[in-house]
Amino acid sequence: MAHTSFYPPSGIYSDSYRKDMRIVKTKTQWVLSIVSLIFLFAIPQIPFFNSPYLLRLLIGVGITIIICLGLNVLTGYCGQLNIGQSAFVMVGGFTSGLLNIHLGWPFWMCVIPAGITSAVIGAIFGIPSVRLKGLYLALTTLGAQIILTWIALFYIPLTAAGFSVGPITIGTLVFNTPKKFYYVAMFFTVMMTFFAKNMMRTGPGRAFVAIRDNDIAAEAMGIDIFRYKLLAFMICTFYAGVAGSLLVHYMMWAHLESFTLQDSIWYVVMVIVGGLGSIEGTIFGVIFITALKELIFVIGPMVEGKLPFLPIGAGSGLLLVIIGGVAILFLIFEPRGLAHRWNLVKAYYRLWPFGY
Amino acid sequence: MEKGKNGPILRCENIGLRFGGVNALVDITFEVNKGEVLSIIGPNGAGKTCIINTITGFYHPWKGKVYLEGQEITALPPHKICTLGIARTFQNIELFTGLSVLDNLLAARHIYLKTNLLSNCLYFGFAQKREIDERKIVEDIIDFLEMEAIRKQEVKILPYGQRKRVELGRALALEPKIILLDEPTAGMNLEEKEDMVRFILDINEEKGTTIILVEHDMDIVMDISDRIIVFDFGNKIAEGIPDEIKKDQRVIKAYLGEK
Numbered sequence: 001m002a003h004t005s006f007y008p009p010s011g012i013y014s015d016s017y018r019k020d021m022r023i024v025k026t027k028t029q030w031v032l033s034i035v036s037l038i039f040l041f042a043i044p045q046i047p048f049f050n051s052p053y054l055l056r057l058l059i060g061v062g063i064t065i066i067i068c069l070g071l072n073v074l075t076g077y078c079g080q081l082n083i084g085q086s087a088f089v090m091v092g093g094f095t096s097g098l099l100n101i102h103l104g105w106p107f108w109m110c111v112i113p114a115g116i117t118s119a120v121i122g123a124i125f126g127i128p129s130v131r132l133k134g135l136y137l138a139l140t141t142l143g144a145q146i147i148l149t150w151i152a153l154f155y156i157p158l159t160a161a162g163f164s165v166g167p168i169t170i171g172t173l174v175f176n177t178p179k180k181f182y183y184v185a186m187f188f189t190v191m192m193t194f195f196a197k198n199m200m201r202t203g204p205g206r207a208f209v210a211i212r213d214n215d216i217a218a219e220a221m222g223i224d225i226f227r228y229k230l231l232a233f234m235i236c237t238f239y240a241g242v243a244g245s246l247l248v249h250y251m252m253w254a255h256l257e258s259f260t261l262q263d264s265i266w267y268v269v270m271v272i273v274g275g276l277g278s279i280e281g282t283i284f285g286v287i288f289i290t291a292l293k294e295l296i297f298v299i300g301p302m303v304e305g306k307l308p309f310l311p312i313g314a315g316s317g318l319l320l321v322i323i324g325g326v327a328i329l330f331l332i333f334e335p336r337g338l339a340h341r342w343n344l345v346k347a348y349y350r351l352w353p354f355g356y
Numbered sequence: 357m358e359k360g361k362n363g364p365i366l367r368c369e370n371i372g373l374r375f376g377g378v379n380a381l382v383d384i385t386f387e388v389n390k391g392e393v394l395s396i397i398g399p400n401g402a403g404k405t406c407i408i409n410t411i412t413g414f415y416h417p418w419k420g421k422v423y424l425e426g427q428e429i430t431a432l433p434p435h436k437i438c439t440l441g442i443a444r445t446f447q448n449i450e451l452f453t454g455l456s457v458l459d460n461l462l463a464a465r466h467i468y469l470k471t472n473l474l475s476n477c478l479y480f481g482f483a484q485k486r487e488i489d490e491r492k493i494v495e496d497i498i499d500f501l502e503m504e505a506i507r508k509q510e511v512k513i514l515p516y517g518q519r520k521r522v523e524l525g526r527a528l529a530l531e532p533k534i535i536l537l538d539e540p541t542a543g544m545n546l547e548e549k550e551d552m553v554r555f556i557l558d559i560n561e562e563k564g565t566t567i568i569l570v571e572h573d574m575d576i577v578m579d580i581s582d583r584i585i586v587f588d589f590g591n592k593i594a595e596g597i598p599d600e601i602k603k604d605q606r607v608i609k610a611y612l613g614e615k
């Protein structure tokens with residue numbers, strides 16, 4: 001054969017591939033990204049923005065983003081439903097809290113063990129469930145929620161009652177107010193987002209989507225389905241564990257009430273509304289649902305006040321109905337979530353002023 | 357033909373496969389020589405897809421053995437067999453529908469990706485370099501199969517013929533020793549068929565990849581096969597070079613004659 005290589009010569013493209021694979025491509029995008037990052041970390045210093053109310057809200061959003069990123073890796077990318085995510089947040093939270101008060105470990109030494117413990121427990125529940133699909137898997141994760149809560153409630157006296165946990169410190173700096181804790185929360189949120197995005201745009205992410213889209217073909221392409229589903233499970237619960245650790249050191253209090261089935265379901269809703277299989281979408285979903293919740297908390301009591309014939313608590317009931325409704329509407333009309341809208345806007349902007 | 361002199365790369369020995377009372381494969385024995393194009397033909401339901409599924413580990417026969425280069429692979433799961441160098445396409449296209457053409461091929465590079473999770477998290481440095489290397493290999497395949505224009509498109513919006521081509525590309529991305537093609541030209545128009553045949557021959561001739569082809573188009577089969585095996589009701593009823601098969605009375609009766 002005259003050919004020196006099987007495929008036609010392609011030249012040196014590595015530089016263009018490197019560019020093509022970038023997340024932030026144009027100069028404008030760079031500027032926008034850097035400006036928003038600076039803004040994100042400057043918020044506690046900006047008047048009006050730095051109200052304790054807003055900071056607390058943003059800390060909640062940050063921690064929830066970490067939880068939902070993990071969930072989206074498992075549910076969105078790998079296609080495995082998990083309706084027990086908050087139980088794994090609990091495992092991380094209690095692990096971190098117990099290490100802190102019993103062994104005196106500072107938060108920075110607890111956070112990774114918290115993630116790992118959660119991932120190991122996640123794997124224990126994951127092993128039987130990777131062989132199941134759809135509704136059966138959902139039931140297994142529901143089982144995890146119930147069993148883990150049960151254990152915490154009846155077998156470990158400390159976790160049943162709740163206990164106080166030390167705040168996060170660096171040297172003499174104590175992160176015990178929202179204004180200070182905000183930085184820790186955002187640091188972790190940005191870092192965990194960065195990690196998730198990178199995992200999902202390289203080999204593991206493609207393997208997960210391959211399994212989700214076509215498990216037969218995935219096997220034929222050499223992807224060990226069992227191993228990868230388990231890996232997705234462990235990433236998911238590792239994220240939950242890290243978030244749990246952050247949460248208890250933020251509240252300085254570890255208690256079962258922070259980790260309910262209702263929380264788990266909200267995480268699923270956030271991921272669906274944001275966009276299954278999208279890192280950006282996860283962020284949108286958490287912000288959107290959190291904002292909606294806040295709005296209803298304000299509107300709910302007002303409605304109750306205006307309409308005295310409504311029973312007490314109708315406001316918070318309204319919350320559930322509306323959020324459930326939003327999730328259903330998204331599933332019907334925009335199954336690809338807010339992330340898809342965002343992509344349309346981006347495409348529109350790129351083509352502007354030529355439109356579609 | 358000098359191809360046959362290379363000796364066998366794959367051997368199926370007394371394969372028996374059953375589904376309930378149905379004998380899908382009965383005592384099937386044959387060898388595939390390194391570098392040849394071996395076609396498997398036979399009427400619908402003859403067991404052609406079954407033998408592909410058996411070789412690739414999707415079905416496990418109740419009797420008989422499959423050897424790849426002397427090593428027994430009968431009981432291995434599909435993902436293990438794949439890493440040993442056997443790639444396949446499916447009769448009813450099985451692609452990763454949510455991924456682009458590029459990512460479909462990259463997903464198949466999975467077996468060569470040995471980066472650990474931590475380096476994937478950090479991306480810059482090790483993982484990025486690997487991604488670029490893999491990208492280069494996959495882009496070469498995309499060029500070879502003339503799919504440059506659709507590389508970024510989600511496969512679910514592609515027409516049927518192009519999806520078949522993507523599936524071939526994905527099999528190539530595994531850099532296999534053997535490729536099993538299950539009706540690669542089914543449902544294609546003439547031009548698409550000609551392209552597909554050209555690709556198959558190029559893969560076989562230039563890279564020396566062994567091809568096992570299941571195909572209904574007799575012109576193609578007679579044209580490009582080194583040898584042909586004929587199945588009927590789960591039995592192997594004939595084996596030989598195209599000229600022998602054309603003249604075989606049993607084959608004419610069972611298969612060619614029915615048209």
Ligand SMILES: Nc1ncnc2c1ncn2[C@@H]1O[C@H](COP(=O)(O)OP(=O)(O)O)[C@@H](O)[C@H]1O
Pocket residue numbers: 375378379380398399400401402403404405406407
């Ligand atoms: N998964 C299965 N379950 C039950 N029967 C099957 C299965 N796969 C194939 N068969 C049967 O095995 C026989 C051979 O099928 P197949 O190999 O698909 O034929 P073809 O030669 O057309 O590819 C058919 O009778 C088919 O019904």
Ligand SMILES: [Mg+2]
Pocket residue numbers: 404405406447
């Ligand atoms: Mg078939």
